Amino acid sequence: MSIRVAIAGARGRMGSAAVKVMMEAQDIEVVAVLDYKYDGMFLHSTGVDAERGGIPIYTMLEKLADEQKPDVLLELTDPDAVFNNAKSALALGIRPVVGTSGLSPESISILTELSAAQRVGGIIAPNFSIGAVLMMKFSAMASRYLGDVEILEMHHDKKVDSPSGTAVKTAEMIMQERQSHVQGHPDEKEHRSGARGADFDGMKIHSIRLPGLLAHQEVLLSGAGELLSIRHDSFDRKCFMPGVLMAIRYVMDSRDFVYGLENIIE
Amino acid sequence: MSIRVAIAGARGRMGSAAVKVMMEAQDIEVVAVLDYKYDGMFLHSTGVDAERGGIPIYTMLEKLADEQKPDVLLELTDPDAVFNNAKSALALGIRPVVGTSGLSPESISILTELSAAQRVGGIIAPNFSIGAVLMMKFSAMASRYLGDVEILEMHHDKKVDSPSGTAVKTAEMIMQERQSHVQGHPDEKEHRSGARGADFDGMKIHSIRLPGLLAHQEVLLSGAGELLSIRHDSFDRKCFMPGVLMAIRYVMDSRDFVYGLENIIE
Amino acid sequence: MSIRVAIAGARGRMGSAAVKVMMEAQDIEVVAVLDYKYDGMFLHSTGVDAERGGIPIYTMLEKLADEQKPDVLLELTDPDAVFNNAKSALALGIRPVVGTSGLSPESISILTELSAAQRVGGIIAPNFSIGAVLMMKFSAMASRYLGDVEILEMHHDKKVDSPSGTAVKTAEMIMQERQSHVQGHPDEKEHRSGARGADFDGMKIHSIRLPGLLAHQEVLLSGAGELLSIRHDSFDRKCFMPGVLMAIRYVMDSRDFVYGLENIIE
Amino acid sequence: MSIRVAIAGARGRMGSAAVKVMMEAQDIEVVAVLDYKYDGMFLHSTGVDAERGGIPIYTMLEKLADEQKPDVLLELTDPDAVFNNAKSALALGIRPVVGTSGLSPESISILTELSAAQRVGGIIAPNFSIGAVLMMKFSAMASRYLGDVEILEMHHDKKVDSPSGTAVKTAEMIMQERQSHVQGHPDEKEHRSGARGADFDGMKIHSIRLPGLLAHQEVLLSGAGELLSIRHDSFDRKCFMPGVLMAIRYVMDSRDFVYGLENIIE
Secondary structure, three states: OOEEEEEEOOOOHHHHHHHHHHHHOOOEEEEEEEOOOOOOOEHHHHOOOOOOOOOEEEOOHHHHHHHHOOOEEEEOOOHHHHHHHHHHHHHOOOEEEEOOOOOOHHHHHHHHHHHHHHOOOEEEOOOOOHHHHHHHHHHHHHOOOOOEEEEEEEEOOOOOEEOOHHHHHHHHHHHHHOOOOOOOOOOOEEOOOOOOOEEEOOEEEEEEEOOOOOEEEEEEEEEOOEEEEEEEEEOOHHHHHHHHHHHHHHHHHOOOEEEOHHHOOO | OOEEEEEEOOOOHHHHHHHHHHHHOOOEEEEEEEOOOOOOOEHHHHOOOOOOOOOEEEOOHHHHHHHHOOOEEEEOOOHHHHHHHHHHHHHOOOEEEEOOOOOOHHHHHHHHHHHHHHOOOEEEOOOOOHHHHHHHHHHHHHOOOOOEEEEEEEEOOOOOEEOOHHHHHHHHHHHHHOOOOOOOOOOOEEOOOOOOOEEEOOEEEEEEEOOOOOEEEEEEEEEOOEEEEEEEEEOOHHHHHHHHHHHHHHHHHOOOEEEOHHHOOO | OOEEEEEEOOOOHHHHHHHHHHHHOOOEEEEEEEOOOOOOOEHHHHOOOOOOOOOEEEOOHHHHHHHHOOOEEEEOOOHHHHHHHHHHHHHOOOEEEEOOOOOOHHHHHHHHHHHHHHOOOEEEOOOOOHHHHHHHHHHHHHOOOOOEEEEEEEEOOOOOEEOOHHHHHHHHHHHHHOOOOOOOOOOOEEOOOOOOOEEEOOEEEEEEEOOOOOEEEEEEEEEOOEEEEEEEEEOOHHHHHHHHHHHHHHHHHOOOEEEOHHHOOO | OOEEEEEEOOOOHHHHHHHHHHHHOOOEEEEEEEOOOOOOOEHHHHOOOOOOOOOEEEOOHHHHHHHHOOOEEEEOOOHHHHHHHHHHHHHOOOEEEEOOOOOOHHHHHHHHHHHHHHOOOEEEOOOOOHHHHHHHHHHHHHOOOOOEEEEEEEEOOOOOEEOOHHHHHHHHHHHHHOOOOOOOOOOOEEOOOOOOOEEEOOEEEEEEEOOOOOEEEEEEEEEOOEEEEEEEEEOOHHHHHHHHHHHHHHHHHOOOEEEOHHHOOO
């Protein structure tokens, strides 16, 4: 029997890619779409490449749940909608699989408690790319032994914020593992301000912004006489799909509420 | 009380670097040198930078053991001498820490059995660089998820053999983890022979040899839309020293006989 | 007065991108499309994002020339059509700008002679990416001083042929400049066949094929104690457009017939 | 007839390497050493690996010139001594080849004028590595076409100053060629100060300092859809020697006074 998935955000770029990959997965069935409009229509008629007449759209999760009995709600909308949808899903016994980095620690706490109370599992994944998650995880593991770390994150120049969320998350994960210390020469001098990058618990983060880039990060870890470099390049949105499928399958087998794909990757 | 270490190969480049780093470690004492000559002399008088009158040289392990009571024998000589020295050490209750990639599977089996019989631990490490070992370990772990792999190893052009031992060892470790398959396009054509590199269980290995290089390896792991690159650069012999110390400390706490530093790194 | 450009191959991926960028250029006007069908229709009605009613389609170059008086024919179709179209263009006094790597040396000779006879300039560019052309040009220049070279080209695994055309072209350009010699150790041994890559005049070429990759090439040049690495990454078809515009402007000012964008980049 | 070279700074690390490489060059003879002590002794007796009795030491350039008639003075001492030695050399008709980045613009002007007045050529080279000079030169050339640039320079953490002299010199050379503009998003926000690196005429420079590194620099140049990366790794002091020899040979054939090896590399 296949896993019945409802999806919120199906008309977005991540969402429509997810619909496509779930339709190709033999153990997963997309049974419905949750949206803020188009109630009663079918997904294919909104311009998304989907089975004709196959996937009905609902604007109310309760009605969707009642009629389509989903096992999982895949949530790919914005942080505002995510929290309420995830909470409602848990209350209805539907496992939420949420792709966002925008939830506050308080919101995550509330969802975690509700999950435990309802005995319904769920996942929040700020990053569904397995490669990116492995980069972060390995960097943290390596920093126990190679404790001097600099993070280089590289993005197209349409990105306003620096450093990137992934770079900060990587630094946080490293901070949990390495022996904290201030790096570089004690008498270090910046003759041009900013040369040595941003500080994070003694580590350094450098943000590169160039028009041709996509999304890339390299973590440099060093000890005496050696350098370990762990780099991830995202070339296409497709790279998120294996993580989406992995998360959907995981919540069917577990009642844990998990924050971060790194916790379900061995 | 400090760990009493005897060292074989102390006059070589790795050996003299190891003597130096052990003398700086507060929990380790270099109590003797095993050599094929200079019996009765002291290490500093052979040109090695060591404490004057501090480290006596023996040509017989039995006599060394009897007089100096070492806990550990650090073995940094060539494969020919290594096996007999390690066997003798185990028989005498001394833990061998061996740095060589030249032992046959049969020799390793014999040492493993003797270790169990004597209830004395030991380690054989083909590579003492923690960074290199992490590169191999992470590559194997990542290949479960990103199963298409190419290995690029880069060395100075005085290296005769290709691919390098580390590249082959990496491929072996990946083979244990990933789902085996032949990579590339099924109709792939090499218009110049060798372009696609050496095959190893469907993976590819490429050996680069250039005069200016030292010792470098990069493992490329890829899935749809993404690339994870794990690279290690050895710039200096110093990079082997933390692994030497880690191995010496490990055998004091364990009766296991371990092949590969990756098995004692968490 | 703007440059009047006719384009062949306007409905392809390169072609439609070129139409877009030329419409944005103030000194260029797309006056017509040459196609094998849709005679008399307008480009926008074939599904290409173009001005409504603005760009007429012709199936005969003579008629197109007569009615639209183009200065330049931008040729982005396949090698079969390219030669005849370019020849006809030259005969009609239209400057051909051709993007293909598929023309034979004989075809190139014929076009060069015809260009001289007609006193009409033209360009054939196997690669319109300025970054890729600079990579090749710099590699050739550097090989005079750093004469040991290995070329790594990396593409998605849908690419059947290896090495890539760009890698071979790079090696040819280097061969013109460096002092020829066989690289590596004279007693070099491949324990697995292909490890050392494909040979090209003593240099080595390595072809990497992985599912997530796009199109990348790195040229490693080395001398004693140092390494110079020149790498180009193509992330998007947009990278060809500045070269297309540069070529169009160049042929308006020159009567030369040029093979390779590297010859018009200073 | 070979080129007669006197060397100042022969007992330093660069100097003793230069003596060695010049002794191996068939067209060059090291005829004397200029030093601040050891007058009348021979170089080999100061601990440098040199021909026994072959290279006399002088503390006065005039006497050295008179007795040994050098064509060239290779100056590898510190900036304080360099200026006076180079000036004296020019006055005596000896061509100075100077390896330092510490001379002021005023000092360079004075030497240039004196060189013209004396009709004696000379070179000042802040960096003798041909690979590093090519990296800078190519980066400047490429910035005409790929005008968005970020420079990453990477050194061991014993280096106090950032950014490195080579990074600043690279940026200066690029500034001469590219169309000046401020890079990145106009509304760019640094959530951690320094993330976007140091500014140099709208470009960005990032300085990485890690214990295992040697001396490395990578210049990233980008346009729409593409990235060109030009990287140089210095692994060993040997990499400076070809530039030293090239400079010595150059000044024999030219009366120009040149600043920067890039001006004699074609």
